[in-house]
Structure formats: C-alpha cells, structure tokens
Amino acid sequence: MTPHQRPAPAGGIGSSIRRHEDPPLLAGRARYVADIRLPGMLTIAVVRAPVAHGTLRSIDCSEARRLPGVEAVFTAEEVSKSLGDIPSIPPRVSFDDTVIPYLQPIIAHDRVRYVGEPMALVVARDRYVAEDAADLVFADIDLLPMMMDAGAGDRPARRLFDPENLVTTLEARFGDAERAFRQAEVVVEAELAIGRHSGVPMETRGIVVEFDPAGERMTVHGATKVPHWNLATTAELLGMPPGRLRMRETAVGGGFGVRGELYPEDVLAVWVADRLGRSVAWIEDRREHLLAANHSREQLHRARIAGDRKGRISAIASDCDMDMGAYARTHSIRVADLTLSMLPGPYDLEAYRGTARCVVTNKTPTGTYRAPGRFESSFVRERLIDLYAAEIGMDPVEVRRRNLIKPDRIPYSRPLSSTGEPMLFSDGDFPAILDRLVGSFDWQALEQRREGGEQVGAGVAMFMEKSGLGPWETGTVEVDPDGLVRVRSGCSSVGQGIRTVLAQIVADQLQLDHTRVRVELLDTDRTPYGTGSYASRSTVTAGSALVRAAEEVVRITKQVAAVDFEVDAEDLDYRNGSVFVSGSPEFSLSVFEAAARLHPVTARKYGRSEPGLAVDSVFEVERVVYPCGANLAVVRVDRETGEVAVEQLILYYDIGRAINPMLVAGQMEGGAIQAVGGALYEQFAYDADGNPLCGSFMDYLLPTLAETPAMTALIGEQDPTVTNPLGIKGAGEGGVPGVAAAIATAIEHALGRPGLASHLPITPERVMEHSTAG
Structure with a gap:
C-alpha cells in the first residue's frame, strides 16, 4: 500500500487520546x-x-x-x-x-x-x-502595630513601608459613567467581597x-x-x-499559578x-x-450598576481595595490590572469606571491563581446583574441576553487595555453561548422539585477569559532516522498535559501516529529560549510555533525528495509522513528517510548547510484571544444548618478548536472544582495580631470528592480564532471564572433572598445569618 492510499494516522488534532505523561505517573516511575x-x-x-x-x-x-x-x-x-x-x-x-x-x-x-x-x-x-x-x-x-485590613486607610503607626501602605491606584474607564448613573432609571449598589485563597497543589x-x-x-x-x-x-x-x-x-503535582x-x-x-x-x-x-506560597484573590468591591426598567444596562462602576499582602511579588499589580480590564465582561455597555487600590498588609504576599482577575471580576459583575434583574423584576438570564455583545459587533474593540495591550474580541457568538448553556438544562424538573418543597435553585453566569499571552514562544521539531520525531518548546508541564497536545499537533501536521512523537522534558541547555507555561498560553503559543516548524520539515523533505527523484518540489505531494511524486506513488520518501540522507557528508547535496532534519521556530503573538463562556450551577440548601451542596455544574467554554477534547473537559472540570472551593470553603484567615489561623487542612478547607458535583463540560468549537494558525483558545482556566457567581445566584434562587450571597466564601454561618434575618 502506498503512502497516499493508507488511512490517516490516529491521534491527531481532535482525538481524545490518553495522556503521554500518565504511564510513568501511574507506575510510580515519575520523578518529582x-x-x-x-x-x-x-x-x-x-x-x-x-x-x-x-x-x-x-x-x-x-x-x-x-x-x-x-x-x-x-x-x-x-x-x-x-x-x-x-x-x-x-x-x-x-x-x-x-x-x-x-x-x-x-x-x-x-x-x-x-x-x-x-x-x-x-x-x-x-x-x-x-x-x-x-x-x-x-x-x-x-x-x-499590625496592618490587617486593606480598606482601613493609611495609619502612620501601622505603615509597613514609607511613605505609605498604598502601593498604587489603578483606574480603567470608558464612556461617561457619572452621566450614565445620573440619568439611569435604576441604580443598584452592593458591597461584594472575594475571600483570600489560592492554589494548594498536592505537591x-x-x-x-x-x-x-x-x-x-x-x-x-x-x-x-x-x-x-x-x-x-x-x-x-x-x-x-x-x-x-x-x-x-x-x-509536577499541580501548578495553578502558584x-x-x-x-x-x-x-x-x-x-x-x-x-x-x-x-x-x-x-x-x-x-x-x-x-x-503566594496567596491570592482577596478583594473588596463597592460596586454599582445602572440601567432602565426594560433590562438594558448602561453602566457599571466599582471601587476595589486589593490586599497584596506584605510585599509586591513577581506578579506585581497584574491581578488588579486584570480585574479592572475584565470587569465589563461580554456585555455591550455604554460606560464603565473601575478603580483598584493596591495596599500592603501584614499577610502573606499575593500573586496570581488560576483565572486571576477573571474569577474576581466575574463574581462582581454577575452579582450586580442579578441584583439589577431582581430590582426590575426580570429573569436574570433574559437580562444577560439583552446586554451581550451581538455577533454583528464582532470583532469588538473595547476601549480598555489589558496587560498593556488594547482589548479586541476577535471572534465568538456570545448570545449563542448563553442559549446553548440554558438549553442544555431541564428547568422544568428543577421547578417541580421546588414546588415539592426542596430548597434547590439554579444560577447562570457569563464570563470572558484571556489566553495565548505573548510576546512569543519557541518550538523545535527534530526528525530522527530511527523513526521518532522529537519535540521541544519553551513551555513545560505544570500538570496540564502539554506534552500530549503538542505531540498531537506535530503528529497531525506531519500526518504520523502520535506514538512516534516524543515531547522532551524542558532543559534550558537544550531549549535556551522560551517564555513559559502560564496564562493558558502553552498550547496556543508553543503549538503555533510547532505548526510552523512542522511545515518547514515537510518543505525540507520535499526538497530532499526533489533531488533524489530529479523533479521539481512543486510536483511532490505529502501525505501520512511521506513525500511522493504526483501520479507516481512508487516514488516516495518518508520524513525519516529524508533525515537519514541529511548526514554531515551529504547534506550539502540537498542544499542544506547543516546536517540533520531539525527546525527551530518562533511564534510571535500579535494579540491575545478572549474566549467567552457560561456556567450553570444547581445547589441544594439546608435551612437548618446553612450547608450548601452543589449538585450540578454545566460548563460551557468556547475553545475555538479542541486539540484533545478529553483533556479540555478535564481542565474545565478541574478548574470548576477549585472555583467551588473559593465559592464555599477556602479562606486564609488571620487573627488581629496577624497570626495565620490556617496552618493545615484541618483549618483550610478544600472540596473533596464528597463535595464534587456532577459536571457536564460543553466544548464550543463553532468559532475558531483568527489569532493563531490552529484556531485554538487556551483551556487551562476556562472552568474557573463564572462558577462562584453561578453558585451565589443559585443559593439566592433556592432561598428567595436576593443579595444574600455577597461575600465569598459563602459559609453555612453566612447563609444562616442572612436567611434568618428580617
């Protein structure tokens, strides 16, 4: 059977193959x-x-x-x-x-x-x-004296540094927010807080x-x-x-930004x-x-939303106190920047204003934690929308639908910058995402349970993500004559399965079985240049670099075959790892045979100045991509104890194109569990003297298997991005941003008490305090 007659190898883009990383982990051979x-x-x-x-x-x-x-x-x-x-x-x-x-x-x-x-x-x-x-x-x-409250104001006796504890104040705005609030029919105000928590990986x-x-x-x-x-x-x-x-x-036993x-x-x-x-x-x-290790998240927002009584939102504003802990670490003021830039979300607003006071306190310094700024801003924004919907007596899902950016406005330029770059939503159908999410849930069955007396409720939240952060990333594809393709990149494994998806990308481009591709562990002697694995960027950036490297491998293979077959390279086709002469499939040359020909003695014969079939490539990011998503949570509340059980999560995320759908779903579900922790359980607490009250897992509560809800991951591939050659959007943080907001809405739906869930984590004590008040 000739190369062009063989079926395409399995395991390329779109295949849910098992992770290449797992065999040594499962066998106990991995070296931590x-x-x-x-x-x-x-x-x-x-x-x-x-x-x-x-x-x-x-x-x-x-x-x-x-x-x-x-x-x-x-x-x-x-x-x-x-x-x-x-x-x-x-x-x-x-x-x-x-x-x-x-x-x-x-x-x-x-x-x-x-x-x-x-x-x-x-x-x-x-x-x-x-x-x-x-x-x-x-x-x-x-x-x-101790400084334990970022919102307490600057007191000379409690200064950690001279001249003050306020590191900086950031501001983001577009439109005339003050006028929008003055002219609005409805203005709703709320104090919203996100508790101090962070990634606590197993290792x-x-x-x-x-x-x-x-x-x-x-x-x-x-x-x-x-x-x-x-x-x-x-x-x-x-x-x-x-x-x-x-x-x-x-x-690595988990990364999560920490x-x-x-x-x-x-x-x-x-x-x-x-x-x-x-x-x-x-x-x-x-x-x-x-x-x-870095803490994260702690923010207090004094927020407002303005709109009319027909469900049209005109403006959002928020003034935030962000507790940075005792020092500015490697992430500096990144979380504050992301919070402000992402707070308007996927909505078409007339105006917006946000400020963030970054303050040092006598607590552990902070950094980023999975979906930094997006988890926090989504909670604030989506809570405001629910409060606004309750004020005007409208279905909160319908309020969202009326205010989402419409497809005919895409690409949508938002007059804000995020991480120093202008914000451009280059692709996506945001209303369709909401409709797919709510259409996947049996609302009638939930109402029947509520009519039967169960304290159950459902909540919906929308969010915007950010992925593919630049400025650049490297990738190397090296073909060995022994039948293996070796891959290196400037991105490494932090538990996300990057070696599997990079192998799939290269295998897909070279039309080889994925088992013939080996992604090597990162070693700066072997890969002297790279940017790193963070911000849902690895697959987008390293994958794109490897696409270009693999394309060059194919071009060189054609160049070698053209010399051997005495034909023009334009007369050659490539399929299933081999080059062959159009119309004469008996003349074929595999990438491995091409690599064998390019040894030091004969490389020049084929127009190559260096021996071997190895290509280095760099992908430069022109702009980041902003995926959209939506979450739905179903909760059951025990009125006697205040305990909240999350029964179900539906997670919709616009991935653009899924390299490995199984791994994308795993990333979404894993991130959602961490968001459940931030919504209901996790909080680094301190006493008035600055002593940590969470020195072990007896005090710092994490969701376990018993608290893990049934989850459905809906992977949207209808709108591949135009910002990279693969059309992909990073998946690492897509399960996180909207979950806490959806849970909060579901709790209020279950109890019929709008405004109850304003502070994270939503502990049983807080539920009891607010559900029995008044």
Missing part, C-alpha cells in the same frame, strides 16, 4: 523534585518569622550551629557580606516603578512583615537535623540545586513554569553569569549551593506552603 537524591546532598530548613510585624534586632544561631550534623546556618548578615546589598526579587509582569519600594528581599533584614517570612537558613546532612536545628534559632524582634514547592564541582555549574531541578526568566533573574540577583545555571523540569514563580527560597537555595560548593535541597512542608 523530592525524589531526587544526589551524592553528598545537603538539606535546607528555612527559619521563618513567628510574628507578622516587627523590627529584627538580632538572630542567635549559636545553638543551631553546634548541633551535630549541621553544616551551616545563614542569616541576612552572611548573605549581605557575600552579595553586598540584600537583593529583592523584581516583578516578572506588570512592572511599575511604584512597586519598587515594596519588593520582597530574598531574606529578611531589619524588619519582618508577615508570619512565615524567611529570616535564616539551616543547612544540614538530613532534614531531621535541619528541622531540629531550626528550632534552636532565636530571633529578637520588637513588635510593631508542595521544592528545589534541588545540583552542584558540579568540575565546571562549577549548577543544575536547578524543580517546577519550570517560567524557567528562562527564573534562570536569568536568579543569576542577576546573585551576580553570576547565566551560563553557570541550568534549569531542568521534573514531574508553583514555579521565583520565590526567596529558590534564590537562597542556589546561593547556598554556590557558597558551600555542595548540592542542596529544599522541600516545603504543608504548613510552609500555607504560610509562605
């Missing part, structure tokens, strides 16, 4: 960072601040240093002698000069500003000794720094969300050439390895993760 054992490796324990705010007078490490098995104990004194000044970690995104005074130093000196801030490092032969020695370190700290953070005494190079093993930025920044902070560092990917950013512990571990000339490991325990 904590599994790495190196000869002579030492262990680091971090001594953390026991109070939320104070002047650091001194640290006594004498007893710790005397403990057998301790190799060294370091404080800011040793770090500053080595580096000069104590460096602070710069922002990776949303850089603004105003944040510079608020950046976190890699180790505390002079002052501590939150419980859990690194003050000292104990380096020992094993973790048991390191932990015991850390307990022997004594810090003399003079307590200072905590960790880093292993492998020291090579021969070349004095260090290989950093661990999570590789943004490895190239982390490498360059770590080298700069420590005053060493970037070539001394190498980053290598390990298996893991893989550059934290103080990462920089300090590299410094310790370099200082001692030894390999070292730091593996975070659960309490450390809850105390020190």
Whole structure:
C-alpha cells in the first residue's frame, strides 16, 4: 500500500487520546523534585518569622550551629557580606516603578512583615537535623502595630513601608459613567467581597540545586513554569553569569499559578549551593506552603450598576481595595490590572469606571491563581446583574441576553487595555453561548422539585477569559532516522498535559501516529529560549510555533525528495509522513528517510548547510484571544444548618478548536472544582495580631470528592480564532471564572433572598445569618 492510499494516522488534532505523561505517573516511575537524591546532598530548613510585624534586632544561631550534623546556618548578615546589598526579587509582569519600594528581599533584614517570612537558613546532612536545628534559632524582634485590613486607610503607626501602605491606584474607564448613573432609571449598589485563597497543589514547592564541582555549574531541578526568566533573574540577583545555571523540569503535582514563580527560597537555595560548593535541597512542608506560597484573590468591591426598567444596562462602576499582602511579588499589580480590564465582561455597555487600590498588609504576599482577575471580576459583575434583574423584576438570564455583545459587533474593540495591550474580541457568538448553556438544562424538573418543597435553585453566569499571552514562544521539531520525531518548546508541564497536545499537533501536521512523537522534558541547555507555561498560553503559543516548524520539515523533505527523484518540489505531494511524486506513488520518501540522507557528508547535496532534519521556530503573538463562556450551577440548601451542596455544574467554554477534547473537559472540570472551593470553603484567615489561623487542612478547607458535583463540560468549537494558525483558545482556566457567581445566584434562587450571597466564601454561618434575618 502506498503512502497516499493508507488511512490517516490516529491521534491527531481532535482525538481524545490518553495522556503521554500518565504511564510513568501511574507506575510510580515519575520523578518529582523530592525524589531526587544526589551524592553528598545537603538539606535546607528555612527559619521563618513567628510574628507578622516587627523590627529584627538580632538572630542567635549559636545553638543551631553546634548541633551535630549541621553544616551551616545563614542569616541576612552572611548573605549581605557575600552579595553586598540584600537583593529583592523584581516583578516578572506588570512592572511599575511604584512597586519598587515594596519588593520582597530574598531574606529578611531589619524588619519582618508577615508570619512565615524567611529570616535564616539551616543547612544540614538530613532534614531531621535541619528541622531540629531550626528550632534552636532565636530571633529578637520588637513588635510593631499590625496592618490587617486593606480598606482601613493609611495609619502612620501601622505603615509597613514609607511613605505609605498604598502601593498604587489603578483606574480603567470608558464612556461617561457619572452621566450614565445620573440619568439611569435604576441604580443598584452592593458591597461584594472575594475571600483570600489560592492554589494548594498536592505537591508542595521544592528545589534541588545540583552542584558540579568540575565546571562549577549548577543544575536547578524543580517546577519550570517560567524557567528562562527564573534562570536569568536568579543569576542577576546573585551576580553570576547565566551560563553557570541550568534549569531542568521534573514531574509536577499541580501548578495553578502558584508553583514555579521565583520565590526567596529558590534564590537562597542556589546561593547556598554556590557558597558551600555542595548540592542542596529544599522541600516545603504543608504548613510552609500555607504560610509562605503566594496567596491570592482577596478583594473588596463597592460596586454599582445602572440601567432602565426594560433590562438594558448602561453602566457599571466599582471601587476595589486589593490586599497584596506584605510585599509586591513577581506578579506585581497584574491581578488588579486584570480585574479592572475584565470587569465589563461580554456585555455591550455604554460606560464603565473601575478603580483598584493596591495596599500592603501584614499577610502573606499575593500573586496570581488560576483565572486571576477573571474569577474576581466575574463574581462582581454577575452579582450586580442579578441584583439589577431582581430590582426590575426580570429573569436574570433574559437580562444577560439583552446586554451581550451581538455577533454583528464582532470583532469588538473595547476601549480598555489589558496587560498593556488594547482589548479586541476577535471572534465568538456570545448570545449563542448563553442559549446553548440554558438549553442544555431541564428547568422544568428543577421547578417541580421546588414546588415539592426542596430548597434547590439554579444560577447562570457569563464570563470572558484571556489566553495565548505573548510576546512569543519557541518550538523545535527534530526528525530522527530511527523513526521518532522529537519535540521541544519553551513551555513545560505544570500538570496540564502539554506534552500530549503538542505531540498531537506535530503528529497531525506531519500526518504520523502520535506514538512516534516524543515531547522532551524542558532543559534550558537544550531549549535556551522560551517564555513559559502560564496564562493558558502553552498550547496556543508553543503549538503555533510547532505548526510552523512542522511545515518547514515537510518543505525540507520535499526538497530532499526533489533531488533524489530529479523533479521539481512543486510536483511532490505529502501525505501520512511521506513525500511522493504526483501520479507516481512508487516514488516516495518518508520524513525519516529524508533525515537519514541529511548526514554531515551529504547534506550539502540537498542544499542544506547543516546536517540533520531539525527546525527551530518562533511564534510571535500579535494579540491575545478572549474566549467567552457560561456556567450553570444547581445547589441544594439546608435551612437548618446553612450547608450548601452543589449538585450540578454545566460548563460551557468556547475553545475555538479542541486539540484533545478529553483533556479540555478535564481542565474545565478541574478548574470548576477549585472555583467551588473559593465559592464555599477556602479562606486564609488571620487573627488581629496577624497570626495565620490556617496552618493545615484541618483549618483550610478544600472540596473533596464528597463535595464534587456532577459536571457536564460543553466544548464550543463553532468559532475558531483568527489569532493563531490552529484556531485554538487556551483551556487551562476556562472552568474557573463564572462558577462562584453561578453558585451565589443559585443559593439566592433556592432561598428567595436576593443579595444574600455577597461575600465569598459563602459559609453555612453566612447563609444562616442572612436567611434568618428580617
């Protein structure tokens, strides 16, 4: 059978194949960072601040240093002698000069500003000794007044920094919002709050720094969300050439925006390895993760919505206090920026105004968490719409339908910027998305249950997502003569199945079985350029780069075949991994045979200056893509206890084109469970003295399998995007943004109490307080 007669190989784009990542995970062969054992490796324990705010007078490490098995104990004194000044970690995104005074130093000196801030490092032969020695370190700290409320106003006695705790105030607007509110028939106001929570992956953070005494190079093993930025920044902070560092990917037990950013512990571990000339490991325990890894979400909005009594919304406005914690970390003011830019959502508004006050407090610093700014803004906006619908006595679904951007307005240019770029909704049919969602649900059955006395309700929420963030990404396709295609990119695995979908994309382009494609673990020595895996960008950007690389592989294969068959390349066809002469299928050449011909001696014969069949490609993002989605939640409320059970979630997301529908559904459902946690259970609480009240999973509640509702993932592929060659829109965060808003609406529907669910998480105590009031 000739190449053009064989059926197309399975496993390409659109196939729900099993993940390439799973066999080693299921067999216990995957290597997480904590599994790495190196000869002579030492262990680091971090001594953390026991109070939320104070002047650091001194640290006594004498007893710790005397403990057998301790190799060294370091404080800011040793770090500053080595580096000069104590460096602070710069922002990776949303850089603004105003944040510079608020950046976190890699180790505390002079002052501590939150419980859990690194003050000292104990380096020992094993973790048991390191932990015991850390307990022997004594810090003399003079307590200072605590700042625990971002909305409390600036009080000189409670300042974390001079001249004030207000880092910056952001503003976004279009139209004349003030006039719209003055002229509106109906204005509804609400105070809406999103609780402080974050990603808590199964695997905590960790880093292993492998020291090579021969070349004095260090290989950093661990999570590789943004490895190239982390490498360059770590080298700069420590005053060493970037070539001394190498980053290598390990298996990861979840990312969610929290893991893989550059934290103080990462920089300090590299410094310790370099200082001692030894390999070292730091593996975070659960309490450390809850105390020190990025928190997120906490915002308080004083919001308003204006419209007429026919259901037409004219304006939305919100003034937000955003609690950044004690420092500005790598995400700087990105969450505030995204909250403001995404708050108008998929609606065609006359005017909008939003402000965000970014304030430091004596809490753990914050960063991004899955769907940053979109989860928060969707809750605020959709709650306002429900309150407005209740005020005018109209079905909230109908209110949404009347205000969504119509298809004839697409592409729709919104006069706002997001992450520094103009907002353009390039594709999508937003009313159709809403109709598909509500049409998939049996509303009559729900009403029958309500008529029977059950306290059940349903809620709907719309949202806009953001994916494919630039500026660029790399991809390499290398064909081996042995029958394998090896793929590399600047994006890495953070648990999302990226190696599977990239293999599918390359297999589809080369028309090969996906099992012949191997996506390699990220290694900065092998892939020296890349932007990283975050913001639902990996498949969009790396996939697009690999499409171009694969197209070039086909072109080169035709070039080789044209020489061998003595024909013009234009007379050659490509199908199922082989080139053949049009009308003469007996003359064929596979990509693997072409690779074999391109060895060092014969490559020039085929017009190639370099041997091998390998192509590097870069995809430059012209603009990000804004997918639209909708969520429907069904809840049951126990009036006696206030407990809320989410019975069902229907998740609709406009993916444009699904590379692997099974993995897209998995991303949607996994994100939705995290959103359920933020809606009902999760909250980092503190007492008045800044002490964290959530040091374990006994106090920080997560949804378990028992709280997981029945879920239906509806994947929309009717509107592929024009912003990339694959037509795809990122899926990693599409299950998150609207779930909390839909749950809140469903609770109010069940109890018949509009305005009840205004603060997240919606705990049983809050339900009881509001459902019995009045």
